[in-house]
Amino acid sequence: xxxxxxxxxxxxxxxxxxxxxxxxxxxxxxxxxxxxxxxxxxxxxxxxxxxxxxxxxxxxxxxxxxxxxx
Numbered sequence: 001x002x003x004x005x006x007x008x009x010x011x012x013x014x015x016x017x018x019x020x021x022x023x024x025x026x027x028x029x030x031x032x033x034x035x036x037x038x039x040x041x042x043x044x045x046x047x048x049x050x051x052x053x054x055x056x057x058x059x060x061x062x063x064x065x066x067x068x069x070x
Contacts, residue, residue, distance in 0.1 A: 020063060021063070021067040022061065022062065022063055022064055023060075023061075023062060023064045024056060024060045024062070025056075025057040026051075026054035026055065026056060026057065027054050027055050027056075028051075028052040028053065028054030028055070029052065030049055030052055032044055
């Protein structure tokens, strides 16, 4: 696997722009056709869905220190 510096600077005039990895959580509802609630849970966990419109979960925005590299 090729590793690259996630926070590598991008130069713009006199300032340096750093690319800092961040994460946050969103809350949404996905409609699922199923014959039972158990099956609906299984489908949501196994099928790929386009991300729906959602709302930001308060206080979940943070720097992703695990993706920072030297």
